[in-house]
Amino acid sequence: MGGTMPELPEVTVIVKGLDKKLKGLTFAGVEYDWPKKFYWNGFSMKDLKGAKVKKVERIGKVVKIETDRAFTILIHLKLTGQLIYQDEKTRIAGGHPIPPLNSPVPNKTTRATFEFTGGGHLYFNDLRKFGWVKIVHSDQGSVDSAIGKLGPDALEISYKDFAQRLKKKPNSRIKKLLMDQAFVSGIGNIYSDEALWRAKIHPARSVASLSEVEIKALHKGINDAMKLAISKGGSSANSFVGSGGGKGLFLSFAKAYHMTGRPCERCGALIVRKKMDGRSAHFCPACQRLEP
DNA sequence: CACTTGACCTGTCCGC
DNA sequence: TGCGGACAGGTCAAGT
Numbered sequence: 001m002g003g004t005m006p007e008l009p010e011v012t013v014i015v016k017g018l019d020k021k022l023k024g025l026t027f028a029g030v031e032y033d034w035p036k037k038f039y040w041n042g043f044s045m046k047d048l049k050g051a052k053v054k055k056v057e058r059i060g061k062v063v064k065i066e067t068d069r070a071f072t073i074l075i076h077l078k079l080t081g082q083l084i085y086q087d088e089k090t091r092i093a094g095g096h097p098i099p100p101l102n103s104p105v106p107n108k109t110t111r112a113t114f115e116f117t118g119g120g121h122l123y124f125n126d127l128r129k130f131g132w133v134k135i136v137h138s139d140q141g142s143v144d145s146a147i148g149k150l151g152p153d154a155l156e157i158s159y160k161d162f163a164q165r166l167k168k169k170p171n172s173r174i175k176k177l178l179m180d181q182a183f184v185s186g187i188g189n190i191y192s193d194e195a196l197w198r199a200k201i202h203p204a205r206s207v208a209s210l211s212e213v214e215i216k217a218l219h220k221g222i223n224d225a226m227k228l229a230i231s232k233g234g235s236s237a238n239s240f241v242g243s244g245g246g247k248g249l250f251l252s253f254a255k256a257y258h259m260t261g262r263p264c265e266r267c268g269a270l271i272v273r274k275k276m277d278g279r280s281a282h283f284c285p286a287c288q289r290l291e292p
Numbered sequence: 293c294a295c296t297t298g299a300c301c302t303g304t305c306c307g308c
Numbered sequence: 309t310g311c312g313g314a315c316a317g318g319t320c321a322a323g324t
Contacts, residue, residue, distance in 0.1 A: 078318050098316095190317060
């Protein structure tokens, strides 16, 4: 099980692993060192102990652990979260690659440790402490502020629905809109860059300027980029390596993201990075043009 | 209102 | 090598 970062593909990979591992396990307790981002919402340790995991699934970028009790556990990895399950025989890990996913646990980034009867542990690590854990009432889990307003899932939205929703936002810049979780859920900075590169669309283009052909390419680009990443994350022990040559991270599937200064795979022009709407956009200045 | 900026945190990398 | 600044995958609140 490998992993890179917590956007839709990475959350998908870790959630699939956890669903297999945790299903049927019984919580023995939890410890945490960052109460600020651990919300009980009226539930308590007494409720947690003895509860069984029914299912683990992904809602947007949120990890949802359903139990056989009245509560559900929601976890958001934000920028630097990791989830690592470990018992005597197994270890599965996913999320942000720092510290390395094979580091011993717990460690100084460990914010919460769920213990299961039988000795397994689920570690929630988060270097920057932006992530959170919420225990929510099962009936209210789907309307929690974190997931209640999410748009259609980026991997599931049809072309038709995608195009229709775009029509309602003609003035938005496309990259920013792609990352808006209320528009579609699951896409972050990496996959907006990757999808736009595939569709040959400049990140600052307005929605109104996009042709039907481009919108089709973008819909396909989202799917292709994410599915490729899921397949890499699911199959490779290390989908990132420290590169000797410069950049700290190398993502095996990336065509644009973090490829600043490297030749575009398609046309050879050098990939550039530009600050846009508070985030950095990576794109090919030759095949992703602002003006036709 | 819609849109932009700052805040939340800690660590790494890059240039001087 | 040391030091300061930019930057990091996300989201929400506050400000304009």
